[in-house]
Each structure stands twice: as structure tokens, then as C-alpha cells.
Amino acid sequence: MPSESPATLALSDGTVVTGCAIGQCGTTRGELCFNTSMTGYQEILTDPSYYGQLVMMTYPHIGNYGTTPAENESHAPKASGLIVRSCTNTPSGPKGRSALDAYLAQHGVVGITDVDTRALVRQIRTDGVLNAVIDSTGLDADTLVARARNCPDMAGRAYASKVTTQYAYTYNRDNGPTVVVVDYGAKRSLLDAFAQRGCTVHVVPAATPLDKLRSYAPDALFLSNGPGDPRAMPEAIAHARSALESNLPVLGICLGHQLMALAQGMDVYKMRVGHRGANQPVKNLMSGRVEITTQNHGFAVDAGSLPDQGAVVTHRNLNDDTIEGLRYPQHKAFSLQYHPEASPGPHDSDYLFDAFLEMVPNRAPALRTARHGLAVAG
Numbered sequence: 001m002p003s004e005s006p007a008t009l010a011l012s013d014g015t016v017v018t019g020c021a022i023g024q025c026g027t028t029r030g031e032l033c034f035n036t037s038m039t040g041y042q043e044i045l046t047d048p049s050y051y052g053q054l055v056m057m058t059y060p061h062i063g064n065y066g067t068t069p070a071e072n073e074s075h076a077p078k079a080s081g082l083i084v085r086s087c088t089n090t091p092s093g094p095k096g097r098s099a100l101d102a103y104l105a106q107h108g109v110v111g112i113t114d115v116d117t118r119a120l121v122r123q124i125r126t127d128g129v130l131n132a133v134i135d136s137t138g139l140d141a142d143t144l145v146a147r148a149r150n151c152p153d154m155a156g157r158a159y160a161s162k163v164t165t166q167y168a169y170t171y172n173r174d175n176g177p178t179v180v181v182v183d184y185g186a187k188r189s190l191l192d193a194f195a196q197r198g199c200t201v202h203v204v205p206a207a208t209p210l211d212k213l214r215s216y217a218p219d220a221l222f223l224s225n226g227p228g229d230p231r232a233m234p235e236a237i238a239h240a241r242s243a244l245e246s247n248l249p250v251l252g253i254c255l256g257h258q259l260m261a262l263a264q265g266m267d268v269y270k271m272r273v274g275h276r277g278a279n280q281p282v283k284n285l286m287s288g289r290v291e292i293t294t295q296n297h298g299f300a301v302d303a304g305s306l307p308d309q310g311a312v313v314t315h316r317n318l319n320d321d322t323i324e325g326l327r328y329p330q331h332k333a334f335s336l337q338y339h340p341e342a343s344p345g346p347h348d349s350d351y352l353f354d355a356f357l358e359m360v361p362n363r364a365p366a367l368r369t370a371r372h373g374l375a376v377a378g
């Protein structure tokens with residue numbers, strides 16, 4: 001156990017639990033979400049899509065293999081706080097890895113350990129998602145519950161502006177297609193997925209309009225993952241519409257997927273409980289193949305809003321039948337609710353990056369694209 005200092009977790013429904021402080025001493029709040037991955041806590045903490053959320057890990061032992069900069073998905077943690085059952089201060093693994101507690105403190109993240117996380121998950125699964133506060137400064141329970149109740153809801157929050165890059169930069173230069181990434185909070189491993197395939201990768205701020213994107217002479221556009229409610233991003237929805245109409249291949253992942261669906265006139269809703277973990281089963285409806293996937297989302301595209309034309313469901317979640325992938329037959333585009341780059345998680349869905357790049361004209365024939373049914377008009 002990293003410390004003997006008490007900490008409190010207070011939920012907006014009045015639940016108050018006590019545990020021990022980890023990381024920075026302080027008070028923090030956000031939407032309480034749980035992640036069922038057994039490993040990958042550092043990738044999860046630094047995934048910008050967790051901005052504004054308190055991450056609760058359901059796997060009981062967290063911190064076992066410490067932390068190292070190579071496992072960052074962005075330069076520092078973006079989650080608002082961390083809740084675990086048991087946090088070790090003596091990580092195993094190669095020399096030079098830091099303890100999770102020290103890593104959290106170094107980056108100003110407030111956390112709590114020694115909490116019955118599984119009981120809290122059962123509560124959330126029954127009652128739906130809610131906001132919470134973690135405190136290690138000794139504030140009283142009533143104050144903490146009141147702060148949890150005052151915490152802004154994730155619905156209506158355009159948080160991508162908090163995590164997007166301020167300046168355009170080139171992540172990789174190579175001989176393959178030029179991909180322009182619109183950064184709503186992109187994970188590093190998404191950029192790596194393109195770099196590993198020989199792409200030149202330019203990353204631009206979320207508010208960059210299409211004519212500016214064209215100045216990079218892109219072969220393809222990528223709309224990234226990111227935090228918050230896509231319905232609160234009218235400018236980004238308009239940009240997604242221009243991207244779709246650009247005649248360039250477009251891929252959207254997670255927030256990018258939701259923005260593309262909204263641009264095509266579909267609706268997005270806030271889920272009662274989101275999908276966060278590394279073992280979500282998804283069926284590719286064209287190949288019939290089931291992929292075990294990594295997910296992190298609290299909003300989803302409403303299947304009831306599927307237009308007669310303009311979007312076709314390509315992937316479904318086998319747990320709850322929610323939409324996991326769409327293709328847009330009038331455009332060179334498809335989008336995914338889940339994370340084919342994983343990190344953490346299985347690599348079953350890697351093929352989707354190849355399928356996307358095969359949409360770029362003058363590239364290798366779209367063998368894998370055709371096999372998975374994602375070949376499009378254009």
C-alpha cells in the first residue's frame with residue numbers, strides 16, 4: 001500500500017467510501033467510469049479521451065509493472081483521477097520503471113486505493129453513470145457529495161478543445177500516403193499505426209478547416225478519438241461533413257466516428273454505462289469474423305437514426321448490439337466506434353488501417369479491403 005493517508009470517494013448519489021490516498025494530495029472530480037482491462041493503466045490514464053473522467057480499474061491489482069514514458073499515449077495523464085482496489089509501490093519488471101503512486105504524484109493526479117471497486121461497478125451498472133469526487137485533503141463527506149452533485153455532466157461538454165494540439169506538427173515523414181490527422185485528442189498509438197505503415201503523418205488542431213487541410217496535399221484524412229460529447233461540437237461536425245464530401249478517403253475513430261455519423265444526419269446518445277475495456281466482442285458483419293476489441297466511449301451512434309442511404313452498419317457489438325462501425329457508400333469513408341490500434345488490448349482489428357490506406361488511389365490493390373467488405377465507391 002503506497003500511503004497510510006486517508007482519502008474519500010464521494011458519489012453524486014450520496015455514496016461515500018473511504019480508502020487510502022495515492023498520487024497527488026488534493027481534490028478532483030469528474031464522471032466516474034470503469035475500465036475492465038487487466039493491464040494498460042498507464043495507456044488508459046494518458047489517453048486524452050479520458051479527460052474529465054475519474055477512471056476506476058476493475059482489475060484489483062494495479063501498478064504491478066510500474067510506469068515508463070514509452071507507455072504514454074500522450075505526454076502526461078489526462079484522466080482527472082484514478083480509483084483502484086490495490087496499488088503496489090514495489091513494481092516488478094525491467095529496471096528504471098517508476099511506481100504508479102510516484103508517477104501520479106509527479107503528474108498531479110489525485111487517486112484513491114483500497115476501495116471495493118467491484119461493488120461500485122455493480123452500483124454503476126445498476127443505476128447508470130454518475131459523477132464523483134476524490135479527496136485526500138480531509139474535506140467532510142457532505143461537502144464532497146455536494147461537489148460531486150455540482151460536477152458538470154459529460155453530456156454537452158466539448159472537451160476536445162482542452163486536449164487538441166495548439167499547433168500543427170509533422171509526426172512522421174515517409175514514402176507512403178500522406179495522412180492528415182485532425183487531433184481531437186489523438187492517442188499516440190493511432191499516429192504510430194499510420195507511421196508503421198510508411199505514412200507521412202501531419203497532425204493539426206481540431207478547429208482546422210478543410211481548405212487548410214488541403215494545403216498538406218493529403219492522400220487521406222483521419223478524424224481522431226477524443227473526450228466529451230460530439231453533439232456539442234457543431235464546428236467539428238461541419239468539418240466532418242466537408243471531409244466526407246472532399247472525395248479523399250476518410251477514417252474516423254471513436255469521437256471521429258461519432259462526428260462523421262452526426263455529419264451524415266445520424267443521432268448520438270449518451271450511454272447509460274459506457275464501454276471501456278480490452279475485451280469487447282465486435283462482429284464484422286461483412287466477413288462474419290468476431291474481433292476482440294479495445295473500447296473507451298460513453299456515447300454511441302443511435303441505430304434508430306440510420307438513414308435509408310448514406311451510412312451502412314459494418315460492425316456491431318455482440319454484448320449489446322450497439323453500432324461499432326459504419327461505412328458511407330457515397331464517400332470513400334468508414335468509421336469505427338472502437339479502437340483498432342488497441343493499446344492496451346488485442347490486435348484483432350489491425351487490418352482496418354490497411355483497409356483504410358488501400359482506399360488511397362495508386363496504392364496496392366485493395367485485397368484486404370475487399371475481403372473485409374469495406375471497399376467503397378469513389
Ligand SMILES: NC(=O)CC[C@H](N)C(=O)O
Pocket residue numbers: 049224225226227228229230253254255256296297298299300
Ligand atoms: N475514445 C473516444 O474517442 C471517446 C468518444 C466520446 N468522447 C465518448 O465518450 O463516446
